[in-house]
Amino acid sequence: MAPKKRQTAQPKGNKRVKASKTDDDDVGLPRCDSENTQLRKAITAVQDSVKSEPKGTCSTKLDYLFDSELTGVGNSGAKIHEDYACMLNQTDVINNNNKFYLIQLAEYEKEFHVFTRWGRVGETGQNSIACFSEAEEAVSEFTKKFTQKTGNKWQNRDNFAAKPKKYTLLAMDEDDTEEEAVVVKAETSAAGKNLVKKTVVSASGLPPCSLPYRTMITVQLIFSDDMFNGQMTEMNLDVRKMPLGKLSKVQIAKGLDVLIQLEEAVKNSEDKTTLADLTSKFFTLVPHSFGRTRPPLLDNAEVIKQKKDVMITLSDIELTQSLQKHKNEPVPKHPMDEKYESLNCKLELLDSGHDEYQVITSYVKGTTTDQNWKLLDVWCIDREGEEQRFRVNDSISARKLLWHGTSVAVVAAILNSGLRIMPHSGGCVGSGIYFASEHSKSLGYAGCHYGTFAGEKNTGFMFLSEVVLGRSKEIMQIDGSIKKAPAGYDSVVARGRKEPDPKKNTTITFDGRKVTVPVGKPIPQQPFKDSNFGQSEYLVYNEHQVRLRFLLKFSR
Template structure:
């Protein structure tokens, strides 16, 4: 008897509508949090490059057999699986290709497959026979994909399906095999080895030069199915004669929070953001993008950054001249993270500016992947709970309270926003809403950290990011770039970047992509006393600060607040926290000798230093 195969399909919810005009509503709202992942990466910020640094199924599968450590082979050929390290926050490459016992997976057949009633084969050891391969080669103007799947049907017929072509196009395809498992496995293994230069059992190894790169995919139940039709706004479009369309439950959220959810989870803005960053969502949808693939992308950029800093590494580490090494590493990155270049030649990442742009892409992908997971739901959920309510619940907020516009709290915060616009930024805000917020667990994390106790230098500071990043930011918190990321992508090292001038942070919101809508955070940050003070960029600022026993860097700018006051005037819980006193004196020249930055930067190197306190929804 052939081993059993399992498959599950995800159900994609309808798309939220574009944001509607704001409706004032003061009532606080809270909801229980979802279970959250631990580690978290941050939006970054510099003056020179604002957009570059800040920032389930219808059928449940039966339990899989526990995977063995040595071999992963259906009966015919020995095929060992990659070694799986003990559980860690960062999974081993190829681990997503192994179905865990009791796992609920969504493993779609290639969307252009002409084999009907077939499904992806999973062997007795849980190995999923689905491989996505990419190859980018700038000098040859190649940006190609190769897809190979081992499929079976209920009658026990096995086929190997392959499809190949240029990224962004349908390409060509072929069905291989005589119907037996042995023959299908032989074709699958041969195609994978021919294209990647690696055996299927070694798919987690480093990609071979001038060969295709294996792209690990996520099979989580909230990942979108490649077989799904585009989301339809109107359920009447799918209505068959005699069908009764159930009305979605009415939202229980405050209208202001409903509009915020429509903004954060707006799928049109997601598409526009990915287009702006040249990411090819058709090749690798957000739901299919694995954490490991993002980290491998960061590592490729880190290798490039080290090469920029030390060209001698081209020969020492890569055995080739500097231009060839730069192109080879660029090819690796674009093979891992698919970009939509059309018929244009893929570029070579040969400058820090281009490197920072790609870092921004990976950071945005991390946040948007989290938001994408929140957006997915099965049909039963949407029948029981309004879509916006479920999305809000997915954020896991302890508190989100719209402020009354005539309250002293609102007025103080509005003044801070409007009075700290830099003269070089030309920012023009229209405040739609201000929310007092609290992320679940963030207060406890702070109070149990080394930064608790009497304030040393605690300030209320700005942080801006794309609207599409806020599903990840609110659910996971502000995050610090992973070890795989190149330090040269961050002006003062890897940390969370904050500002005391609102327009500096607003530059990172990229409001044009979201139809003029922008979201800004006010964060309570314990900076410590003293801070590591600099007047110019230093990639090693984080390590230098820690070596001196300091927890933050202050990049001093030419312009900043003239006076500070206690933020207890905004809310009693902020007593002891400082904020600019713009009523006493407007921001002006700081007279800092040799200042290179136009405005102040504050960089924290531990996420426990920060609590998100307010969220501004503005038009720009």
């Protein structure tokens, strides 16, 4: 019987944008640089790219308490006067200070109001409003408060210099995106349960969404502000209560720069005072919510690496947010169509009767240990520009379909930009892109959205990628210093004490080439019985050796 067809999520008439140069492995940071040199170059590139943009302003969206104070119920319609709005922050780990200070000036009913809100990060805090009949008086009050709190003049904020025992100005991205309500009007059944179609219209009367319903609600989730807020809260970043808007890429770059300084201070055995000052600087630049407990001292390599991981996740969230901002559509479209198109990635929903779907379910059953894991959907992925980049590997035949787990917060960024070797990447097998032959291994890295979304609870995502392994260097000892495959090799495999039974291997054919899929149950590997690794980890050190093939959505 012929396999059932895939359902393509590509609205007609959409013109695709060419992939960016970052897709090309030859463009980017040199592999010979040290990790921190690579990271510093990335930070400099970010800062240089935004020199022409306005700096140091908060979102022009009115603070929710300000709005409420003006009318008693909110929805005042008041707007920020010119650009007079800012978010300030100050952290001192020694004295247990971790506080914010927000200042906004708005015009409402022919009066000018200067609003301030202050308190501990993560809490609502206190607030006050001063009213003026003339704009000049209100501006004078705003700028006076800014100078009192920061030691800087408002008119010189583009060259802001942090002062001891004063607040620091945060660069915030505009927070002008809104969740779009959708209404399900009708439902009809298709051949397979994964192809249920629903006619979806925008609550604002825009054209119906052209995506399959299952694809539409997934796009809605991976761009959801509630999801991002939930993920940030897990990282102690309370963006809902803390500031208006979101940390900009410049602010993220500044935070990473301080982490590099901290890392080097730890290596050089600097004293506690130096580490405390740098820790305070980091938490000032990137506000964290610790409740009433003292902010922790970042005084060892492991906690600093964890914070680097947080910052990279934040940068992916910033990327996802930025995808939604550049809209210039001559014809109105449904918001989910716009978000989908911003991914520059074609998703095809697989029916449960498709041959590839059956292989994937066998792969899960053979290599998982989680009995509560439930597969919801599978999409085939065709990322813009990835096919052409992948052709450089045509002469290499050894390939496997391997797992990669990730946080739901970075799924959109990966679909848009691919799996990347980040400047700070590192682990037990060095700085590369990590994969696994066992579902249970990668599942440990798949951070879920805990809660209910579109009627589904605790949803997460995993990728299956075609990985060009070529000739693999096998290791059994942890070696975090590896930056590239050894001479004469194309990849590194940290051999586990168990591996899916190779006798059960099957294949999937992509572009006329067979790719191995290790669907068997893991069995002991006698040659690797003394390995440091319980399960195998597969590493490649060139991004062009990876092609995303499937996106899996699941619940737990």
